[in-house]
Amino acid sequence: MILLFMDINQLLIKKTGFHPRNDSVSRTESARCRPEHGNLLNHGLFLLYVVVNTESAITTSTNKSGTQSHIGSAMNKKTGLWLVLALIVVTAVGYGLIQYRSQQDAPLTLYGNVDIRSVNLGFRVGGRLAGLNVDEGDAIQPGQLLARLDSAPLQNELRQAKASVASAQAQLALLREGYRSEEIAQVRSQLEQAQAAYDYANSFYQRQLGLWKQHTLAVNALEDARSTRNQTQATLQAAREKLNQYQRGNRPQEIAAAEAALAQAQATEAQAQLNLQDTRLYAPSPGVILTRAAEAGSMLSAGSTVFTLSLTHPVWIRAYVNETQLGRAAPGREVWIYTDGRPNRPYHGRIGFVSPSAEFTPKNVETTELRTDLVYRLRIIVSDPDDGLRQGMPVTLTLVQDRSRHDQ
Template sequence: MNKVKSRVTILVLLLLAAALYAGWTHYARRDTPITLYGNVDICTVNLAFRVSGRLATLQVDEGDSVKAGQAIAALDTAPHHNALRQADANVASAAAQLALLQEGYRREEVAQVRSQMDQAQAAYEYADKFYQRQQGMWGKGAVAQNTLDDARSARQQALATLQAAKEKLGQFESGNRPQEIAAAEAALAQAQAVQAQAILDLSDTTLTAPSDGVILTRAAEAGSMLSAGSTVFTLSLTRPVWIRAYIDEPQLGQAIPGRQVLIYTDSRPDSPYHGTVGFVSPSAEFTPKSVETPALRTDLVYRLRIIVNDADDLLRQGMPVTLHFTTDSVTP
């Protein structure tokens, strides 16, 4: 009986020791800062003109530092100046045509048309009286039927001429139709749109840096004919600078966005950079071959993006770094 109790006691103690060891290792692993390995990831931008033309000048070369808004290359502007002058002329012509239609006819033109109507009125009155006389004489048998028909025809022609003169006078007095003015306004708007595009094309003959950075490559030489979108420079941006790293699932709980990270490089082993966890991939992937980790290559990991807060020119694209998660709280 005593042996059974002893065995039960020993078994209970062993189970209790195992539970304590498991709990200790769990909390120790959770609280112990982890170390990861990653690489510097710097954004690069391909710079190109939005218009085609002959490359006239290059103001920078590979390795040069540039500032945001700095002019770094230019195209030959002569064709674009010509296009702008033509667009300006088309706008002036369309504006003049619209103003002419909106202003209507001049008083001299209206007076001339009114005079023509008066002449047509007099001609009709004469033709009408002549026809009346011929009709009376035809009734007495004094004129032939052909003479009466000629008088009637002349009267109808005079009436038609008078009616046309009245309509023309009404047009001149009322001005142009709203549809004609609307068409002229649309033509002016179209000419102005072409002018605005010509101005934009002319401004696009100067290539400027979108942000601070360093010229990595120059892909064209002065004098080359370039099509729109052809890369001229590749720019490495000064900011932002990121670290690409990977973490396995058991340690994923420590990769909290905003957590502070110390970043060590081989050239600065005692002076770390400071960063924060900015992004944790929501999906797992197999460990890339370029990642240095003691875990198996086939392990599933999650990609991290560490934002470097105090980056300088010593951090280069692809540089390997070592990451130490600090025990500090998450950055607010």
Template sequence: MGKLWAVPAAIALLAAAGGGYYLYQSRVEVERQSTLYGNVDIRDVSLAFRVSGRLASVLVDEGDSVQPGQILARLDAEPLRNSLNAALANEAALAARNALMHKGNRSEDIEQARSRLEAAKAAVAQTESDYKRQRDLVPAGGSSQQLLETARSLRDQAIAQRDAAQQQLKELTVGFRPEEIAESDAQLKQARASAASAKLALKDANLQAPSAGIILTRAVEAGSMVQAGTPAFNLSLRHPVWVRAYVTESQLGRFASGSKVQVSTDSHPDKTYHGVVGFVSPTAEFTPKSVETADLRTSLVYRIRVVVSDADASLNQGMPVILRLVP
């Protein structure tokens, strides 16, 4: 009778063991599907002056931490300051002339021109009278031919001066032509643009950090001449810090955009960072060589990017990390 009870008990024990193993394997599979391995991806930027000049001072070195807006190096600003002063002076002169054109000529200037014209007319009348008198005296021997020619020359000069005064009065009365005003407007606009460019060039004599980071390389020395666009520093940006990882098709649903994950490293396994999946590539690709294993060489995966919200200096470029979905 005891043997008959032993068989069902053994079967029940095996069934329980099998069920336990199944649950264990299920938990292992869930854990595997919820875990990824990736690498820290920190962007870096090459910094250069936008203007050329002699480098006056270098304020940072390789390995230094910098903050947004911090000055990294300075150019000799004296030539740029002189250019700005010249541009401002030219702008002021053209602005004054432009204002005159728009307001028109002063009544005082017009009255002075009218007075000069009246004086010129009087001079014409006087020289014309002198010429006629000399012309009448020559046949009777009362004057010489030379005096007649001199009188004629003085009359002609007076007529020319009268015509010039008359034209000047006309121009002052009518004012400037629309084309002249438009040309003055364009010249003033160009002068203002040149002054703005000179101001910007003077500001660009200071090379500033665009964001917080660490100086990776320094390629300039004080006293040297630098050309615009020539790299001076390479800056590793501290924000944002990303993690690049790859998921299989079966994991796409778990690691959708917006999913929260925990990030840990082998160097600090007890420290956990927090991140959010910010990007999932819509295109499948073969497993990159940097992460492929023997059984994944032909696997198609999708690249994802995780933005780490509380990154610190412990996360370095290329560092391997472990990603786990937040339950």
């Protein structure tokens, strides 16, 4: 048997120049070509060719040497055995090729769950719940009024804010316009009166001082005159400064302070207006009311949940795919979605997102084969959702066969 194999090997080298140890070119081409079953089939066919040619060579060699007929018959039996083995190899390669092609052409089946988002709806301000317009299970549309609070307290706050704005506006206008001539004349008159009072007090103090120097006046009387003179002098100085201010007008810092006060009052008014608007709760998106967490008359704090809303658009399917199947789950790939309720009428969707990083499979995955693997998360956007798809519902996904690839 060993001698026969060596003869076949030598014949292979002589006839074709092919040596198994130097088959770097064929291995390079095999790695470059996809799928790899093509090279396997070629090697199998070549092996069959070698065996057939070897049979004829051995038969010829035996006849030339004059070997006995029973020895030639034995060699022919061995050659037939090798021929059978070669046929088995070719058959196995062909079967593997068929299986590989069938696996690649077969639709990819995945398992996932419906992933419908839900949001908690509530008022941004607190207060007494005046009324509810929807109940659990109701379908709602964007902008629909769902509930309302008692708005009377916030209406009063808005009125107060408006009054503060009006007062700040008047004060700013007064500072910007400056003082009227009548006001300036009045301040000038006050200055003249203060000047006269000071002149009299100062004259009286001088007389009292002379008497005190002559030792005819008590010290207490002199001190009283000095105190009166000082008071009238301070009043005169204040009147002069006031007249100067009226003549110059208001300082820029005072006008800036009035402007800031007006801006603050306007901000308070805007906040009061916003709070009043927030006593109405409107639907942000289309959906279905899942739960109602409050009743009319309840006192609610800001942010308390009143409704839980299930969003009906968009509807997503969350699924997972392992690394070997990742190449077939490309974004945009069409998907058929089957549920237990309608197994013969699939929903339609497309792969909208493929996670860039691997993760361990969550426990809620249906197939036990994937639970211990590193997988990639898929998000399938359902194109034709309806009420039959519920949060968390298990579904079966079939990736539609890529026809362009199949035609190739």
